[in-house]
Structure formats: structure tokens, C-alpha cells
Amino acid sequence: MKPIPDSADTLIHPGWIIPVIPENKWFIGHSLAIKENRIVAVLPRDEAAGIQAKQTLELPNHALLPGLINAHGHTAMSLLRGYADDQPLVPWLEQHIWPAEANHVSAEFVRDGAELAIAEMIRAGTTTFSDMYFFPDICAQVASDVGMRCQITFPVLDFPTVWAQHADEYIRKGLALRDDVKHNDLITVGFGPHSTYTVSQASLAKVATLAAELDIAVHIHLHETPSEVQEAITRNSERPLNSLHKLGLLGPKTQCVHMTELVDDDIALLAATGAHVIHCPQSNMKLASGGCPVAKLKKAGINVALGTDGAASNNDLNLFGEMQSAAMLAKLLSQDATVITAGEALAMATINGARALGIDEQVGSLETGKLADIIAVDLSQPETLPLYNPLSQLVYATNGSQVSHNWIDGKLVMQDRQFTGIDSGALAARIQHWQQKIGANPKDEDLCQPL
Numbered sequence: 239m240k241p242i243p244d245s246a247d248t249l250i251h252p253g254w255i256i257p258v259i260p261e262n263k264w265f266i267g268h269s270l271a272i273k274e275n276r277i278v279a280v281l282p283r284d285e286a287a288g289i290q291a292k293q294t295l296e297l298p299n300h301a302l303l304p305g306l307i308n309a310h311g312h313t314a315m316s317l318l319r320g321y322a323d324d325q326p327l328v329p330w331l332e333q334h335i336w337p338a339e340a341n342h343v344s345a346e347f348v349r350d351g352a353e354l355a356i357a358e359m360i361r362a363g364t365t366t367f368s369d370m371y372f373f374p375d376i377c378a379q380v381a382s383d384v385g386m387r388c389q390i391t392f393p394v395l396d397f398p399t400v401w402a403q404h405a406d407e408y409i410r411k412g413l414a415l416r417d418d419v420k421h422n423d424l425i426t427v428g429f430g431p432h433s434t435y436t437v438s439q440a441s442l443a444k445v446a447t448l449a450a451e452l453d454i455a456v457h458i459h460l461h462e463t464p465s466e467v468q469e470a471i472t473r474n475s476e477r478p479l480n481s482l483h484k485l486g487l488l489g490p491k492t493q494c495v496h497m498t499e500l501v502d503d504d505i506a507l508l509a510a511t512g513a514h515v516i517h518c519p520q521s522n523m524k525l526a527s528g529g530c531p532v533a534k535l536k537k538a539g540i541n542v543a544l545g546t547d548g549a550a551s552n553n554d555l556n557l558f559g560e561m562q563s564a565a566m567l568a569k570l571l572s573q574d575a576t577v578i579t580a581g582e583a584l585a586m587a588t589i590n591g592a593r594a595l596g597i598d599e600q601v602g603s604l605e606t607g608k609l610a611d612i613i614a615v616d617l618s619q620p621e622t623l624p625l626y627n628p629l630s631q632l633v634y635a636t637n638g639s640q641v642s643h644n645w646i647d648g649k650l651v652m653q654d655r656q657f658t659g660i661d662s663g664a665l666a667a668r669i670q671h672w673q674q675k676i677g678a679n680p681k682d683e684d685l686c687q688p689l
Contacts, residue, residue, distance in 0.1 A: 249289055311370075374412065384660060394409060431458050455491045517544055519560060519564045615641050
């Protein structure tokens with residue numbers, strides 16, 4: 239039994255505590271204490287009576303749970319939300335998104351887009367996100383200024399963009415960023431090779447060597463569509479996953495994003511190497527890319543986390559929606575209503591994400607000694623009543639707007655739905671500027687024909 243602390247900075251008395259570890263459990267009549275940036279106690283309320291706290295919060299209608307972890311996204315693409323909808327993946331990229339990025343992406347674009355995305359994620363209960371996009375130094379700075387935890391995976395490509403001209407320059411600039419933020423406890427940096435079809439095997443081999451030497455993460459779009467896999471077989475006489483394995487790029491620090499097109503041998507290889515899968519159900523459904531076989535992955539012992547992808551292909555950054563979609567899609571694809579329970583879906587958005595990002599000893603569950611990345615969710619409104627099972631309500635009935643408080647590293651970044659470190663009015667004005675600059679697609683007049 240752990241000793242009860244004498245003092246705390248914050249003492250919270252919620253209606254329910256959902257610790258995630260142990261799985262599928264919740265505590266009633268318990269309290270949680272925070273001191274500095276860590277959880278120092280989770281205990282019955284009567285045992286918390288002796289704790290002297292600087293601040294005490296009574297939240298009798300709320301569930302307290304770990305902050306959600308968005309394990310894949312492109313934050314600045316929030317400025318392209320709704321810009322090119324209802325398109326297949328390849329035309330969406332080649333005819334709409336990549337040209338728009340070529341015309342508009344800059345340090346200012348990333349700064350404003352990242353702040354918009356971070357604001358959205360905080361309001362929906364996210365405390366950690368993973369980003370893969372241009373000007374990763376800018377995204378890292380915005381996250382640090384707001385006080386949000388993140389994994390920055392700097393892009394690696396073989397073609398020039400506004401941020402770099404070739405793979406070596408992407409890598410050089412990305413590793414310089416890693417050196418710049420190495421003392422920032424909120425930020426980790428890893429490699430973000432875009433995919434096997436945009437990065438050559440020579441460049442991927444260089445990433446594999448450097449990632450192994452530095453012992454850092456590799457985050458890559460992989461097996462996203464049937465055509466991607468078939469083209470790889472035509473080009474290299476093997477599936478993309480096999481190519482990565484031969485190059486030494488599959489291992490416990492590899493984060494494989496999407497993974498909708500998998501056969502049994504792929505799953506066995508993932509299990510053998512300890513690689514993680516980042517499932518983005520809503521983006522995959524919207525782009526008709528396919529469905530990740532989560533039930534099979536789970537059965538094979540593979541860690542599956544959740545990501546939203548970018549707002550240009552989702553169109554939101556709400557992990558409550560991803561939890562619900564992940565659970566329901568897994569049931570549909572497997573034709574088994576018992577697979578991926580509410581508790582398992584919540585684990586995918588919390589502790590599984592922490593495992594994928596290599597930070598599960600610090601966050602992802604409400605345990606004494608872990609960092610205080612915590613959210614409070616109000617379950618007293620009509621959308622979540624009656625309440626028989628708080629886990630079920632969180633996954634199947636909550637939409638993110640019920641999140642009232644968000645603590646990251648022990649600090650309140652949102653209290654009663656109000657930001658503590660973001661000027662939402664000034665942000666909205668800057669986003670309006672980008673909307674006018676980028677322009678609507680299609681043009682408004684094309685949609686407003688007389689009846």
C-alpha cells in the first residue's frame with residue numbers, strides 16, 4: 239500500500255475515476271491528488287480527507303480519465319479542413335492537397351494551423367499528439383508555448399518541398415530540431431518517412447541506420463490502400479512491409495500508420511518485430527482506403543493505437559469519434575459484436591497510444607507516479623443519460639464537447655471549457671484570413687444555383 243501524501247497542489251473528487259489500468263474498471267467514491275506535475279494518489283475519498291490541497295475540485299457528475307493520445311496527424315492541415323472532400327485518396331492528394339500545399343504552406347501557415355489543431359484537440363480531451371508535417375520546428379514551438387505534449391516526426395521525402403529539397407536535407411534539419419528540443423520534457427522527435435512510394439529504398443535505409451543509432455521512433459504511412467501494395471509488388475517484387483523489414487525498419491519503435499491492406503503473413507511479421515499499428519478509422523472510411531483488421535491484430539498481440547489523421551481527410555481531430563468508429567468498424571469487419579469492447583477502445587486512445595509513442599511509463603493511465611495528463615468529462619447531460627456504465631457512455635455516447643477540464647503535465651490548459659493559454663478570438667481572426675487567402679473549393683457560386 240502506497241503512503242498517503244500530506245499535501246497536494248490539486249485534489250479532485252469526481253463521480254468516477256476511469257484508470258484504464260486495470261482495464262475495464264472504474265472507481266466510485268475515489269479521489270485523485272496532483273502535486274507539481276504528477277499523480278501522487280488515487281484513493282478512496284475518506285482516505286483523502288487528510289490531504290492538504292491548494293485547490294480542491296468537486297466534480298460529482300464527471301468521469302476522470304487519462305488524457306487521450308492522438309498517435310497520428312498532420313496538425314497544420316487543419317487549415318485545409320473541408321477544402322477537397324469526397325475524393326479518392328490519390329486524386330485527393332495529387333489534384334487538390336499537394337497543389338494547395340505548394341501554394342500556401344509556410345512557417346506562418348504551420349504556426350496558425352498547428353494552434354488551431356491544438357485548440358481543437360484540447361477541447362476534445364487530447365493531451366498528447368503525434369505530428370508529421372513541414373516546418374516541424376514551428377509545430378514544436380506552438381505545442382511548447384501552449385503546454386501540450388507531442389511527438390514530432392519530421393518528414394522525409396525524396397522530392398523538394400517548401401521545407402527541404404531532398405532526403406538528406408530533410409534528415410539534417412529534422413535531427414537539428416531533435417537537438418534543439420532535447421531538454422524539453424513535453425516534446426520527443428522521431429523520423430517521419432512519408433511512405434514507401436515517396437521515399438526511395440536508399441533513403442529508407444539511411445533512416446533505418448540513423449534511427450537505430452539514435453534509438454528513436456520511425457513513423458510511416460504503410461499499407462494504406464490495395465493499389466499501394468500492388469504497385470510495391472510490381473516495383474520491388476515484395477510487399478511494403480517486407481521491404482521495411484529487409485531494410486531494418488521494423489521494430490518496437492516503428493509506428494505503422496493506416497495498415498488497412500494486410501494478409502496473415504503481414505500480421506505475423508508485425509507481431510514478430512514488435513511494431514505498432516496506428517489505426518485512423520474515420521480518415522480511412524472517408525477516403526475509402528479500406529479497414530484495418532483490428533480484431534486480428536489484437537488476437538496476434540499487436541499494439542493498436544488511434545489517430546485522427548489530418549483534418550483535411552477526417553474532418554475533425556476528435557478521438558472520442560475515433561474510439562466509437564474503431565469499435566464499430568471492428569465489429570462490422572469481423573462480423574462479431576463482441577470484439578473491441580468499450581474498454582478496449584478507450585485503451586487504444588490512451589495507454590496503447592502511449593505504448594506506441596514509447597511514453598507508457600509516464601502517461602496513458604491514472605496511476606500514482608505517472609505524469610498528470612488528465613481530463614474530466616461531464617456525464618450529466620441528456621446525451622449521456624441514463625448512465626449504467628461510464629465506459630460505455632464515454633465510447634458510444636460522448637462526442638468530446640462534454641470534456642470540461644484538461645490537465646497536461648499537471649497544468650490546467652482548459653477549465654470549464656475555457657482555454658488558459660490560447661486566445662481563441664485572435665486565433666479565429668487569423669484562421670479567417672487563411673480561409674480568404676486559400677479560397678473555397680469548389681467556388682461558392684457553383685453551389686448556389688437557382689432551383
